[in-house]
Amino acid sequence: MQAATIKLFLVHGSPSGLRTAEVSNWSGKAIAAPRTEMSDLLRRDELNSPGFYLLTGVDPESGDGTIYVGEAENVSTRLKGHATKDFWNAVTVFVSKDENLTKAHIRYLEGVLIDKANTNSNSIVMNSVGSGARLPESDAAEMDVFLEKCLQLLPVLGISDFNEKLDQVSESKDLLYCKIKGFTATGKRTANGFIIFSGSQAVLEHRPSAVNSRKKREQLIVKGLLLQENDHFVFAKDIEFGSPSTAATVVRGGATNGLTAWRNSKGVSLKEQEANET
Structure with missing residues (x-):
């Protein structure tokens, strides 16, 4: 613009x-x-x-x-x-x-x-x-x-619903990963929250205690944004969430602390990275 x-x-x-x-x-x-x-x-x-x-x-x-x-x-x-x-x-x-x-x-x-x-x-x-x-x-x-x-x-x-999503950056140091049961989601902090990139994986089953996260995942499935592929889900498009925790919750099928779940290629958590930046 x-x-x-x-x-x-x-x-x-x-x-x-x-x-x-x-x-x-x-x-x-x-x-x-x-x-x-x-x-x-x-x-x-x-x-x-x-x-x-x-x-x-x-x-x-x-x-x-x-x-x-x-x-x-x-x-x-x-x-x-x-x-x-x-x-x-x-x-x-x-x-x-x-x-x-x-x-x-x-x-x-x-x-x-x-x-x-x-x-x-x-x-x-x-x-x-x-x-x-x-x-x-x-x-x-x-x-x-x-x-x-x-x-x-x-x-x-105050309305950011129409903002274009970020393109996935090529430098691996800028990317964060959330892993569970052999599946991996790739994402990044954004000005509006946290983006998970297309092709990322998520577990198939919801946790028994999941309520809000289950509904969020079901909405993404209905929209065709979360697709089942054998024993897991795959993100069909880049999707931006309001926070790292909301993003990690969708990946893991239940409540998750996104600040500790998202880590860079060296295993450093988002929480540790942001603490070092202040």
């Missing part, structure tokens, strides 16, 4: 409250708010226009994040329809300041974001089906540029 100047405005002075975000020389605008400030959000004129929105929250059973991607020709009216759903606690809306977004444009953007969420997100994607719309080549290119700015703003607004 190119360097950019981002303008944040805290409407009520709170960094987690109603706020707007813009990128210099860009026609788009983001408006974000917690669910507790929905009435103030819905009164804003920007929401009476076409746009797409993200509902984010936490799944009460697994503790994993949740995300829903939607679009509407009148965002305010559409958001009111989500009032009965309890999986979300914050909303982020994107609109165009020059009012040039059409129904086809926002459906295209929604479809791309759903695909990105299913590929990159650590959260549970609440959309039951994909979306999207076919656009003329020139329009699609224009929307890809618009989306790039949206993706630049989202982490600033």
Whole structure:
């Protein structure tokens, strides 16, 4: 991404409250708010226009994040329809300041974001089906540029579900390994937690005491991200988790301290490495 100047405005002075975000020389605008400030959000004129929105929250059973991607020709009216759903606690809306977004444009953007969420997100994607719309080549290119700015703003607004995964580095000293019963997973610390690289192995059986980790593994299996191969699982893609422990738990099928389970090629634990860096 190119360097950019981002303008944040805290409407009520709170960094987690109603706020707007813009990128210099860009026609788009983001408006974000917690669910507790929905009435103030819905009164804003920007929401009476076409746009797409993200509902984010936490799944009460697994503790994993949740995300829903939607679009509407009148965002305010559409958001009111989500009032009965309890999986979300914050909303982020994107609109165009020059009012040039059409129904086809926002459906295209929604479809791309759903695909990105299913590929990159650590959260549970609440959309039951994909979306999207076919656009003329020139329009699609224009929307890809618009989306790039949206993706630049989202982490600033607290949403990292669409961040591209790191490529596996070639230097072995940067890699960490989690081993169990002859199986090995390869990963690395990231700014958002911990990534396990494609091709890594995990045990087939859950531990009897596993509850949350079992559900997480089952979600990955349903998504086709964790595939059975003879007597073990294999990670079909790079997957980023919220912490080294969550990553190690999926590999080992039960509660695990990731700081000690992940070790470099010399056997030095992640905990020891980080202690030496401070």
